[in-house]
Amino acid sequence: MTDLKDSARARTASAKRQRLMRAAAEVMHRQGAERTTIADIARAAEVPVGNVYYYFKTKDELVVAALSEHTHQLDLLTGELDRLPDPRERLKGLIGAWVAQRDLAARYGCPTGTLAVELDKGQGGLDVEAGKVIRLLLTWAEAQFRELNLPQPDGLALTLVGAYQGMSLLANALRDPGIMEREGARLLAWIDSL
Template sequence: MTNSPRARGTDKRRRLTAAAAEVVHRQGAERTTIADIARAADVPVGNVYYYFKTKDDLVEAALSEHAGNLAAVTAELDALPDPLDRLKALVDGWVGQRDTAARYGCPTGSLATELGKREDGGLGEEVGRVIRLLLTWVARQFRELGLDDPDGLALTFVGAYQGMSLLANALRDPDVMTAQGARLTRWLDDLVAAA
């Protein structure tokens, strides 16, 4: 039995979105071409325009993919009963991606840096939306822990991740993620112990 045309179209769109997220992360938005994404998705270049009219539409789809991945990760972490364990598991997940971070940086952070320099600002604002999703989730964990200034703590926490990801990439050293992840975990323990 073959898939319906609608199912095949949905599959192509999904493959293009996933490929856009991967290729844009590896190459950056400016260096990525529609042909690069089509090749990675195994979709003829001419078909891409049926689903996405411009490269910016594909970059926006990549951001949506990152938001979806973040939602899946945080939903999985929300199954843990303790907010401190959730935050530590998030750090462990980041450290688990240390080789990718050392090679390409953080997918969202790298795009924020690149797209934030554009004059139009549209996609830069979309990147900010994805980062705000993470900040909101992290702040909720600090709030559940009963800590003062959960929004400020969330900025510090996410900023530490962005910093270690950027430095691991700039130095091409995954051990930066390992060492800074351990430091971030100790900081979490110290915060809770002091509360």
């Protein structure tokens, strides 16, 4: 009976930790890491503030948790795209996923990109952690271009991810989700032309 209780407690703790990680990612995307408080994250996760410290001792740990959530979401997306048999269709699916988030990007920018820029202005090396998430995306895109037997797959991946970051930044700066649609269509045509 004790094992069942311990197992249930562990599942509850794990679910609460996941809620806090998701909330950290969402709130930091909307408000920025600097302006986000632990109380903001607790409120978004529907967890008492005191409980947050059980899982994350510092705000920096919550930033790392937010980045882990970004990695998790990227893994889910690329895992889903990897089910497609053709790398060209995978790349186009990635672009489609970006464009589908156009309203969010127009309001807050790219979740990982904006956090990386903000963290670069601070101390403590958290910017390196954000760069790791972007590196995962570059590596995945490079593998798709490599599978297409295209020259310089690393450069093509950099062009693709750079284009996304640029259109996300411009959509946010101009508060125009249409930028994501127009540039997304341009990227789709570019992928077809390769």
